[in-house]
Amino acid sequence: MTERKPRKDAARNRAAVLAAADALFTDCESPDDVTMADVAAAAGVGKGTLFRAFGDRVGLVKALYEARLEPVGRAVETGPPPLGPGAEPQRRVTALLDALLCFKLDNRGLALALEATGHDSPYGAEHYERWHTLLRSVLEEVPGLADGEFAAHALLAAVRADLVEHLAGRRGVPRERMRAQLADYTARVLGPAPARP
Amino acid sequence: MTERKPRKDAARNRAAVLAAADALFTDCESPDDVTMADVAAAAGVGKGTLFRAFGDRVGLVKALYEARLEPVGRAVETGPPPLGPGAEPQRRVTALLDALLCFKLDNRGLALALEATGHDSPYGAEHYERWHTLLRSVLEEVPGLADGEFAAHALLAAVRADLVEHLAGRRGVPRERMRAQLADYTARVLGPAPARP
DNA sequence: AACAATACGGACCGACAGTCCGCTTTGCAA
DNA sequence: TTGCAAAGCGGACTGTCGGTCCGTATTGTT
CATH class of the missing domain: 1.10.357 (Tetracycline Repressor; domain 2)
Structure with a gap:
């Protein structure tokens, strides 16, 4: 198997992003006025982190x-x-x-x-x-x-x-x-x- | 009524744009790899013209x-x-x-x-x-x-x-x-x- | 303590929808 | 025919957004 346990900060940030994105998508007028930058900011994380964790x-x-x-x-x-x-x-x-x-x-x-x-x-x-x-x-x-x-x-x-x-x-x-x-x-x-x- | 007959060139260009867009949309893989600029170019028209004629x-x-x-x-x-x-x-x-x-x-x-x-x-x-x-x-x-x-x-x-x-x-x-x-x-x-x- | 390996984050890039404005065409009127 | 607004033209320009890059910071392992 090629599984690797993610580093602690990675896991924390991933969770933060998921939570932030969830909140943003839940109460937005239209899905596409929540941008990736918004999500990153709301999660207190850089865009790079966000994209590394989820691809796109x-x-x-x-x-x-x-x-x-x-x-x-x-x-x-x-x-x-x-x-x-x-x-x-x-x-x-x-x-x-x-x-x-x-x-x-x-x-x-x-x-x-x-x-x-x-x-x-x-x-x-x-x-x-x-x-x-x-x-x-x-x-x-x-x-x-x-x-x-x-x-x-x-x-x-x-x-x-x-x-x-x-x-x-x-x-x-x-x-x-x-x-x-x-x-x-x-x-x-x-x-x-x-x-x- | 506030109708106004469009000028001849305007009518011609509108038709050209419609034809070009029709062709482009018909044979493209996905609709969003035909851009507005593409349509304008294919119609032999500037982007300004295209947007004036159709709004967006x-x-x-x-x-x-x-x-x-x-x-x-x-x-x-x-x-x-x-x-x-x-x-x-x-x-x-x-x-x-x-x-x-x-x-x-x-x-x-x-x-x-x-x-x-x-x-x-x-x-x-x-x-x-x-x-x-x-x-x-x-x-x-x-x-x-x-x-x-x-x-x-x-x-x-x-x-x-x-x-x-x-x-x-x-x-x-x-x-x-x-x-x-x-x-x-x-x-x-x-x-x-x-x-x- | 030292040193890979991994992750961080924000400056940067390319693309695209849509705007702006100086120039051209049109068509009316004298 | 000529003159002249008004209507139209088009491409340079802008703002925004998804996505990348790379120098720096954090982990965790020996």
Whole structure:
């Protein structure tokens, strides 16, 4: 392995940068009026340090985003149903999308920053790939749903950060209403209401 | 009215810029490696001219996009069914989305440029508003579909430029397959296959 | 204590969107 | 046709931002 324990100051600075960036992205109007220099200053660190630790802007945002998303990822992979494995596929799909929606509602600035930051699109980020693969595999267990591939993309598109921001932020749609709307929509995609014996 | 006929050279240059920009956006890898200076040079025009004519980058891309989309808009508003008014709502929704998908397939570079160019998101662009309003109104005629508002957003999200680009460009999904997938998906959202008397 | 190895940080660079202003073209009017 | 504003032109210029570089400071190891 080529792992190396980072020096103490490096670790401290990395943490400071993450915290500062988190704060800045959380309460900014638009993600791109927080500059790298701002982040460095807020963290009490030089730009060089910041770039060495994260490579570039995308790297920083991704690191933050993934750190925040990790608990959700864990709940999905090893948590209890319906979010975790084991639930009936329809319920799980709904739960997955709801979790994603809530996450984006709770981390609007960050999610927006991720999608807006350089790297042409969310597609191609490995974390998108992960969610798509998972969602697709669950969708394919839903009876009568032929094309999980496309449906997974389309459903994920329904919770994209900028749409969420538009509805929740700009247009003031309340959280619970959005969740209900999404659940409703998801149910339609999943097919006619299953017979309840 | 405060309308003023533009001078001849102004009109000529405006056209030259539009043509040049169209060409550049059409065959570029990523929209943001065509710079304003590039466009000006390709059009044989100074940057000042370009900015006076279109205000800023967003203005240019919007002008281009709307010029290209206009025929589609016309077909939708006054053309024959199923794209134009008069068709059964389910058919029309499908036709609308298919038209949009085809448009984005045929104008990938441009559509990508529009979504990627500064202005935080597609939402808030007046042309999005137009499509959303229309789609919503048609959706609300579909029996059993309670929430046209959200469904319209979600369906439009399924044909977003960067998703189309990802599937058609990066992953090489052929045009007809994408259309079929979208039609399939749309049908699911619209509800169980209607009884055919 | 000495000395690599690692990290620090801010001056520096290149690129790009957008502005400015002296010069040219246009088209109206005498 | 000639005169003359007004409208338009274009490229040098500016401000900002992401990203790099390198002399200096900090670690931690022997």
